[in-house]
Amino acid sequence: MSRTPPTREVPLDFPREWIEFLDPADEQHLVRADLTWLLSRWTCVFGSACRGILPGRAEDGCCSHGAFFTDADDENRVKAAAAKLTPQTWQHHRRGFKNYTEVDTVDGTKPARRTATRSADGPCVFLNEADFAGGGGCALHAQALRDGVHPLAYKPDVCWQLPVRREQDWITRPDGTKLLQSTLTEFDRRGWGPGGHDLAWWCTSSSEAHVGTEPMYLTYAPELTALIGTAAYEKLATICAARIKSGLIAVHPATAEAAAPQRRGGREPASPPFPGGSGGHSRTASR
Template identity: 85%
Template sequence: MSRKTPPREVPLDFPREWIDFLDPADDQHLVRADLTWLLSRWTCVFGSACRGILPGRAEDGCCSHGAFFTDADDENRVKAAVLKLTPLTWQNHRRGFRNWTEMDTVDGTKPARRTATRSADGPCVFHNDEDFAGGGGCALHAQALRDGKHPLAYKPDVCWQLPVRREQDWITRPDGTKVLQSTLTEFDRRGWGPGGHDLNWWCTSSPDAHVGTEPMYITYAPELTELIGEKAYAKLAELCAARLKAGLLAVHPATTAASTIRRK
């Protein structure tokens, strides 16, 4: 293997460091954070080193399929953002305004609504081609930046949350008290379900994407804040900084591999 060619992906199972803490704003909210992931140097490489989730479709990135909405609020927020798009900023503006959602299913049985795809094999209807005069990539993402907003204000929840996976469960402690546990970790291939193992490439496990100049807890501060709240994020950032200063024991292997490649 050439020194300039990094391994495509590291294995999915490896040691991780975790930390639990109570939300300073809510003593019934317990945050469980994957420090190995949040202190990694992952960064989105869409449009540069991204190889895409489908073979021969690197330009799609992870937009080759429509995005399922988490709830009505999610869909309504995107609907409001769509009204801001024009033929100059959205390649599929004309058909999109009348048909930018469609029904599908996440689990194979229960119907769910998602953003439409431009054809049977995608990509998402909001994905502009590379040569589109208004700019390639997500039309909603670009519109948010033009409006001085963070993209999470316009994009479907699943789109801005990736590649962070948040799971929430009410847990009962041995003394009978209950707390809402929010778990923050890596959305790896398994996050997609069984089909995730069939993806052409997935960035969280690839050294190609672990080239950020700052750790994820900093670069993803707005998204993490939205997921767990301002005070909880401030505490998370404090704990992450302390752990980074002390020296993380279980470093993400893709970050390690990327660092090794850069030194060669």
């Protein structure tokens, strides 16, 4: 798959706008949200403008490695979804959980299970090739669409959460009050650890992926709801809408860069560039 050289990525550090609020359904749950990211125009461009994380393998997207499971619930969800797949819908069909997963390590010491790869240097076993008769892309994602459910119901946690990063910590305020703080932000290169800086390309920092038509908080509503709960998401959406109306936003530089060529050519973008975000991962493309 030949592509023109990718556009440069914006720096990892730039001004961001944050908001904090208590979950209306739980006074011990504090949500801290990165509005610059959630109001960006990022959208998944798998199968179109995606460069892939490894050189020369754009067709893999971000599926060039197996996905580590977060817990037993994550494993069981994928196990149930994989049981729905057939050789006609999964190019690299395998039966049995242990045959399509393997034990590896995230930190170099503690064993952890992840989805297997097709070979030592191959992509995730669930990734169908683009010309596969049953459809290219993630077999789990495609099965969810066929079943009329959101892909987050079938895919590993890390796959459906990307590129949103949620961190949760119990914090203690000066008066001794303890709260569970959920932080929502961009899963940038640093989210992968030291190796993230070695990726050939990463979409969140590239203007090529900031081409959506709706704010990301809208296109990622199901994922955000799953991460922080319904009441908290509704509060977040209200805040985001108010910030859009005010126009007072620390804009993501990749979103600004994506809009710049149209402005330089004397044309306004099809929809306002600030703030906004689109797409989330495609509801039709099987990333």
